[in-house]
Amino acid sequence: MQNDHFQPHDHARCISTAVDAAERFCAAQGLRLTPVRRRTLEILLSEHRALGAYDILAKLDADGFGSQPPVAYRALDFLTANGFAHKVEALNAYVACTHPGADHAPAFLICRSCGVVEEAEAAPDKGPLARAAREAGFAIERAVVEAQGTCPACRSEHP
Amino acid sequence: MQNDHFQPHDHARCISTAVDAAERFCAAQGLRLTPVRRRTLEILLSEHRALGAYDILAKLDADGFGSQPPVAYRALDFLTANGFAHKVEALNAYVACTHPGADHAPAFLICRSCGVVEEAEAAPDKGPLARAAREAGFAIERAVVEAQGTCPACRSEHP
DNA sequence: CACTTAAATGATATAACATTACATATCAAC
DNA sequence: GTTGATATGTAATGTTATATCATTTAAGTG
Numbered sequence: 001m002q003n004d005h006f007q008p009h010d011h012a013r014c015i016s017t018a019v020d021a022a023e024r025f026c027a028a029q030g031l032r033l034t035p036v037r038r039r040t041l042e043i044l045l046s047e048h049r050a051l052g053a054y055d056i057l058a059k060l061d062a063d064g065f066g067s068q069p070p071v072a073y074r075a076l077d078f079l080t081a082n083g084f085a086h087k088v089e090a091l092n093a094y095v096a097c098t099h100p101g102a103d104h105a106p107a108f109l110i111c112r113s114c115g116v117v118e119e120a121e122a123a124p125d126k127g128p129l130a131r132a133a134r135e136a137g138f139a140i141e142r143a144v145v146e147a148q149g150t151c152p153a154c155r156s157e158h159p
Numbered sequence: 160m161q162n163d164h165f166q167p168h169d170h171a172r173c174i175s176t177a178v179d180a181a182e183r184f185c186a187a188q189g190l191r192l193t194p195v196r197r198r199t200l201e202i203l204l205s206e207h208r209a210l211g212a213y214d215i216l217a218k219l220d221a222d223g224f225g226s227q228p229p230v231a232y233r234a235l236d237f238l239t240a241n242g243f244a245h246k247v248e249a250l251n252a253y254v255a256c257t258h259p260g261a262d263h264a265p266a267f268l269i270c271r272s273c274g275v276v277e278e279a280e281a282a283p284d285k286g287p288l289a290r291a292a293r294e295a296g297f298a299i300e301r302a303v304v305e306a307q308g309t310c311p312a313c314r315s316e317h318p
Numbered sequence: 319c320a321c322t323t324a325a326a327t328g329a330t331a332t333a334a335c336a337t338t339a340c341a342t343a344t345c346a347a348c
Numbered sequence: 349g350t351t352g353a354t355a356t357g358t359a360a361t362g363t364t365a366t367a368t369c370a371t372t373t374a375a376g377t378g
Contacts, residue, residue, distance in 0.1 A: 004295055032374085034326070053364065066328055073365065074327080089248040090303045092335090092364060107288050109297045120291035127286030129266050129304055132279035136163055137311035138268045144249045144305040145288055152296035191345090193355070212335065225357050228336065233356080251335060251364090 003098060005048040005118050006111065006151040014098060015045045021100050022084045031082060036065050040075035041096060044085050049115040050093035088117060090146045095119070107145035113154035162257060164207040164277050165270065165310040173257060174204045180259050181243045190241060195224050199234035200255060203244050208274040209252035247276060249305045254278070266304035272313035 003009070022041055026033040033041075043059050044051060057072035065071055076094055079085035084100045087093070088108055095117045097106070107122035122145045124130060133140050162168070181200055185192040192200075202218050203210060216231035224230055235253055238244035243259045246252070247267055254276045256265070266281035281304045292299050 128282035
């Protein structure tokens, strides 16, 4: 794992790194990181927890952007399509990607206690699922891999 | 994999096997497989595809059971709590379990083309995710593992 | 610069998924 | 048969997500 956001860390650096990476990627690809999109990314980056689309919408509204659902969903679509954020299916919520840019297969460790979502690499060609898929002749295009449990910080608090 | 529901198979046997297993398990555990619950299981078993709660509700209503959402959600809660069915998070929909009874960690292969959902074993202690969790000191309690792609039958039809 | 076109945003409405709360009915145990 | 626990019926509401159409903004072209 590149990082461990269950532990205290320099979070300002998480934000600036991710925003910088998104900016560079968009510049290189001719994508437009517009104000709503950029702000949505910053909102997601403000915590390592998954936020619901309507939580994000409320913040965007407070910041003077539109107040209707498509405002948030469009920004999230852009961010997820380009790998700057991911949807956590088990929570119907969204997290910023902390190593964006490249096309990658995310897996998540979701702490039930503090809500922190840590991103790991899914390695879609390895593991038991990949083996089952090969046996069945099934071609995997996308994998949702989300583990729920408790992080070390929460377990040491409530032992 | 115990089975391969992407291919033609004796589906009546799938149904009777699963219903029988549920009946035996409930008898052994003192659980009540009431008419709504049993019918909900049969509805789920009627296809190897994931059904939305409201699809199920419509069928229950047509069969003379209640017509309000809690009717379906309560039956689904019972079935999922006891391992007779699972929720597919990526689809917000439900599938019958084809090898119910024991507490197990399901993984799914979901065909985007025909909608068939095949259940495999997630093997939560193996694979890259388990390794990442161990490194981070994260204790996995539940894992959502859902691969989306195309099944062999669909690929041979649309090559 | 003016025009064109594509992309993005604003706004309304509605669809799809899920839960709370409370009343009634059923079942098993005593 | 009364009691208590479990299950069901029903109304209302909450939460998540999309379709549609009008308007605005940005980028490219003559």
